[in-house]
Amino acid sequence: MTSTAACGPMIPTAPCGPLRGIRVLDLTAVVLGPLATQVLADYGADVIKVEPPEGDMMRANGISQTPGMSSIFLAINRNKRSLALDLKSPEGVAALRALIPGVDVLVHNMRVAAVERLGLGYAQVAQWNPRVVYCAATGFGQDGPHRDKPAFDDIIQAACGLVGLGAAAGRDAPDYTPSLIADKTTGLAVCNAVLAALLHRERSGQGQYVEVPMLETMAAFVLAEHMGGMTFPGSQVKAGYPRLLEGGRKPARTRDGWISMLPYTTRHWQAFFAEVGQPELAERYCIADRHQRNTHVKALYGHLRALSPTKSTAEWMALCEQLDIPATPIYALDDLPSHPHLKAVGLFQQARHPSAGAICQLRPTARFSATPTTVYRQAPTVGQHSSEVLREAGLGEADIARLKACRAVTGQ
Numbered sequence: 001m002t003s004t005a006a007c008g009p010m011i012p013t014a015p016c017g018p019l020r021g022i023r024v025l026d027l028t029a030v031v032l033g034p035l036a037t038q039v040l041a042d043y044g045a046d047v048i049k050v051e052p053p054e055g056d057m058m059r060a061n062g063i064s065q066t067p068g069m070s071s072i073f074l075a076i077n078r079n080k081r082s083l084a085l086d087l088k089s090p091e092g093v094a095a096l097r098a099l100i101p102g103v104d105v106l107v108h109n110m111r112v113a114a115v116e117r118l119g120l121g122y123a124q125v126a127q128w129n130p131r132v133v134y135c136a137a138t139g140f141g142q143d144g145p146h147r148d149k150p151a152f153d154d155i156i157q158a159a160c161g162l163v164g165l166g167a168a169a170g171r172d173a174p175d176y177t178p179s180l181i182a183d184k185t186t187g188l189a190v191c192n193a194v195l196a197a198l199l200h201r202e203r204s205g206q207g208q209y210v211e212v213p214m215l216e217t218m219a220a221f222v223l224a225e226h227m228g229g230m231t232f233p234g235s236q237v238k239a240g241y242p243r244l245l246e247g248g249r250k251p252a253r254t255r256d257g258w259i260s261m262l263p264y265t266t267r268h269w270q271a272f273f274a275e276v277g278q279p280e281l282a283e284r285y286c287i288a289d290r291h292q293r294n295t296h297v298k299a300l301y302g303h304l305r306a307l308s309p310t311k312s313t314a315e316w317m318a319l320c321e322q323l324d325i326p327a328t329p330i331y332a333l334d335d336l337p338s339h340p341h342l343k344a345v346g347l348f349q350q351a352r353h354p355s356a357g358a359i360c361q362l363r364p365t366a367r368f369s370a371t372p373t374t375v376y377r378q379a380p381t382v383g384q385h386s387s388e389v390l391r392e393a394g395l396g397e398a399d400i401a402r403l404k405a406c407r408a409v410t411g412q
Contacts, residue, residue, distance in 0.1 A: 015079070017044025017364075018371040022198065024048065025099055026080065027108035027120075029056045031153075031180050032214070033137055034076045035187035037107055040194065041079035042364035042373050045105070048389055049080040050096065052087070053410045055382040068382060069356040077379040078361065083390070084383030084411040091408035093118055098393045100128045104201075105194055109137040113148060122209040131207040133197040137190050141213040151214050156182040160218035161226070169245045185221050186214045248297040251330055252308035252316075258330040259313050261304060261320060266290065269300075271323045276307055353378045383411015 022045040026037040041047040062072035086092040122134045139151020163174045190212045229237030251258045263272045269287040285300045286292035320327035337348045353359050364373040403409040
């Protein structure tokens with residue numbers, strides 16, 4: 001860390017969140033792991049991102065104006081320091097080992113067999129640092145037959161039942177969710193697991209091995225509402241949440257666009273039908289009885305969509321505001337910076353990156369009253385902090401120069 005000053009009103013140059021003082025050795029790449037470690041970094045942890053000499057592959061994915069600084073990389077690697085090591089060389093691995101005694105957390109999303117070949121499995125790392133929280137983000141749990149299979153977001157979406165929901169909902173063909181939802185959901189699960197293990201260590205003084213597998217995490221995520229008949233052994237009812245699979249709620253077309261309207265309670269529906277001049281529909285759809293109403297949910301929301309083209313989006317929004325019915329216009333991605341709430345809370349921030357120039361970024365979303373979080377360091381260039389990190393691990397200038405000479409270490 002570059003400063004120990006207390007957090008103040010000015011933008012700090014060192015971590016200020018609730019994890020200040022926690023050091024994380026980040027051996028992750030692409031999206032899942034970097035998202036998890038960015039949350040830890042936003043919370044104040046000193047995250048050392050270990051990259052190969054060519055950098056994390058995600059540096060080249062997305063939109064770039066400067067080589068190595070893509071839009072995706074910038075979005076999930078702020079508040080970190082970069083150490084560029086060639087782990088294919090014994091000198092690079094030795095340099096990495098020098099860091100291990102001084103870290104609190106080690107996170108990786110490599111295949112476990114590959115980590116073991118590097119001599120960086122949990123058993124070995126725990127000998128050097130018994131208090132370490134060692135988290136492996138895997139594709140599949142290591143006690144199952146798929147433990148050695150490669151895993152990517154598309155593969156996990158398909159394997160966990162998420163893609164199959166389209167067929168269950170009557171769509172013509174299965175399709176992927178147009179978001180890296182398996183990577184990002186599992187990344188948040190990794191962050192939660194690390195925080196829980198750190199709390200255990202705080203109470204007991206003991207480090208531990210933590211595994212967060214993508215398939216199991218996403219299967220549990222999908223089935224939270226879709227267990228259905230599987231919940232009860234012997235039930236003849238299939239898995240799935242009918243309200244979602246039968247397509248009751250959908251965006252509604254208005255006279256000039258689209259809107260999401262959600263009358264939900266008995267009061268909502270009765271007021272809604274009264275305002276549109278069709279109070280008799282409350283009786284037709286058994287609005288007063290929640291259980292009876294749920295049996296008509298597809299027809300009920302179908303009727304709402306039949307009515308929606310009669311008014312503009314603004315008119316529907318005004319009516320929903322009047323009746324306290326949840327509603328929002330449909331926002332495109334490019335419209336989000338102008339969303340009145342997101343604009344008011346300052347989610348989007350203008351900043352200047354040392355190499356990428358002017359950028360728009362999102363601030364950390366969690367708010368802490370006593371330990372505020374902020375973006376105190378922009379996403380690093382490859383190896384931007386190599387020498388700095390190695391000095392902190394106890395290597396002398398001659399050692400660092402020798403590692404750079406043999407290309408085991410690159411960067412500044």
